[in-house]
Each structure stands twice: as C-alpha cells, then as structure tokens.
Amino acid sequence: MNNAVASATVALTADEIIVETALGGARYCLPNFNKTINLAATGAGGMDTGTAPAYGYVALYAIYNPSTGASALLAVNATSAVAPSVYGGANMPTGYTASALVSVWPVDGNGKLVAGAQLDREVWIPEVAILTTSTVASTPTSVSVSTIVPPNARAVRGTMVVNNNTVNGGSNASFVGNAQSVGSIRIGTTAPASGAGAAYSFSGLPILVSQTIYYTLTNVSGSGTLYGFISGYSI
Known part of the structure; x- marks a missing residue:
C-alpha cells in the first residue's frame, strides 16, 4: 500500500x-x-x-x-x-x-x-513526536503512543535524541518494551558543547504493553533532555 x-x-x-x-x-x-x-x-x-x-x-x-x-x-x-x-x-x-x-x-x-x-507487515507514517523530557527516570517510565500506533502494533520504529546542557556533561537514555526493560534500545552522550547530544534511529522496539513504550533517562553530570519520535510500526 x-x-x-x-x-x-x-x-x-x-x-x-x-x-x-x-x-x-x-x-x-x-x-x-x-x-x-x-x-x-x-x-x-x-x-x-x-x-x-x-x-x-x-x-x-x-x-x-x-x-x-x-x-x-x-x-x-x-x-x-x-x-x-x-x-x-x-x-x-x-x-x-x-x-x-x-x-x-x-x-x-x-x-x-x-x-x-x-x-508486508511494516507500516511507515510521517514522523510524530512522542516525548520531550528532562526529568530523570532511573526506572522504566511509560509513554502512551495510542494516538500514533494501533492496538495491533507489535513493534515501533523511530528516532531518539538525548542532549546535555553542560559542556562535557553526560546523559544516558533508553527506550524499552516494558517495565522490566525487555527489548532495550540505548543511547548515551557526552556533550562537547551546551545543548549538544546524539541521535539514534531505531526499529523493532517491541510493544509488550498495548500502545505503550517505556523510557529511562539518567545523568552522569549536567542535565539531559530526551526526545522521542515514532515513524512507523509493524502489525
């Protein structure tokens, strides 16, 4: 299609x-x-x-x-x-x-x-923002994607971006499939300048709880911000 x-x-x-x-x-x-x-x-x-x-x-x-x-x-x-x-x-x-x-x-x-x-069973849609947060989450925290992917979605693809507001500040983040951190996709950054960071395009993040994904965000130093985007799903 x-x-x-x-x-x-x-x-x-x-x-x-x-x-x-x-x-x-x-x-x-x-x-x-x-x-x-x-x-x-x-x-x-x-x-x-x-x-x-x-x-x-x-x-x-x-x-x-x-x-x-x-x-x-x-x-x-x-x-x-x-x-x-x-x-x-x-x-x-x-x-x-x-x-x-x-x-x-x-x-x-x-x-x-x-x-x-x-x-086949892969659907691509225009990219949609799902998350912008600077709140530390050391354990998986849920994010609803019900307005983006259907109940039939088994996995999603998209992009995650993490930056840090301090020169040489470090942050780590992940998207996971459930509260037990199954299906982890991780990203980390050491910012060479304030607001700098890293981006990672991912696929195959499992949807283990209907229309929900989970994230973590921790800082080694400074304060990080995590951005999440969804661009498709599999059924």
Whole structure:
C-alpha cells in the first residue's frame, strides 16, 4: 500500500493472500490480489458498518466469496481493540465467508487514511513526536503512543535524541518494551558543547504493553533532555 496524501481510498496489492473461514478453517488462496478500499462506502470495498472513525484506526481485511470467486477489501473500526486475524464481526457482506487481516491504518479527523506506506507487515507514517523530557527516570517510565500506533502494533520504529546542557556533561537514555526493560534500545552522550547530544534511529522496539513504550533517562553530570519520535510500526 502507498498512500501519498490523506485519502478515503487506497489500493492494496499482494502476490497472494491466504484467507480462512476461521483460524484452522477452510482456506483459499487469492493470487495477484489488487483491490481498493473506500472508507466513504459500506459493504465489500468499504466499511463493514457505519462510518470511518475520526482520529482512530481501521483494520483492513481481504475477504472472499467462494461461491462467486469474488474478493474485496473490508474496513473495520479498530480504534479500541486488537483486530483479529480473521474477521470476527457480524457485518460480513453476503456470500463472503473467508477473510484475512492485511493492514491496520491510522485515520485522520476527516475519516481519511493518513499518508503512509506499507510493505508486508511494516507500516511507515510521517514522523510524530512522542516525548520531550528532562526529568530523570532511573526506572522504566511509560509513554502512551495510542494516538500514533494501533492496538495491533507489535513493534515501533523511530528516532531518539538525548542532549546535555553542560559542556562535557553526560546523559544516558533508553527506550524499552516494558517495565522490566525487555527489548532495550540505548543511547548515551557526552556533550562537547551546551545543548549538544546524539541521535539514534531505531526499529523493532517491541510493544509488550498495548500502545505503550517505556523510557529511562539518567545523568552522569549536567542535565539531559530526551526526545522521542515514532515513524512507523509493524502489525
């Protein structure tokens, strides 16, 4: 998927998609899949019911009608809960019995899919700031990323920056996946000038608590500031 600007419609292509009637149920292979979703519509090719959420997320399912051989995309409001691997709602279009989750995408305040791109299970979005703090946190402290990544997000990517306000002052920081410091990504700096620091682009930071990451910030000397940015996630 490649969505150049916020839009209600976007196309998804895949070499093939395996859809199922249920986990472990009847399976069908959909080769050369190329379908478009329209969040302004309802039914096959649109929302399963109702309208797209504002400032939320939609899950996209590939759906299949084995009687006619028809396939389509179906969008589901996935703002408040993890979307299952197979469609679990009560509004599947008539005749469509098999499905597979293929994407979960942010929606803006106008009910449009935000600009971004997806390759396999990796989604890229415009970079968003999540954190600016100078408060020392020697143990992991939580930061909600619920307005940036969906409940289905399993890992995030982005950039962390740490600086120090004292010449030769030193600070260390980390992003971690939970309060037990699992999945630690660390950065440190010794500032050659006041306000100088270091930046590090990271990927694969695990989301072990829904829509939440954790950080630490400590100072060897001087006072440090940690900045965090998110630019994508995996589902």
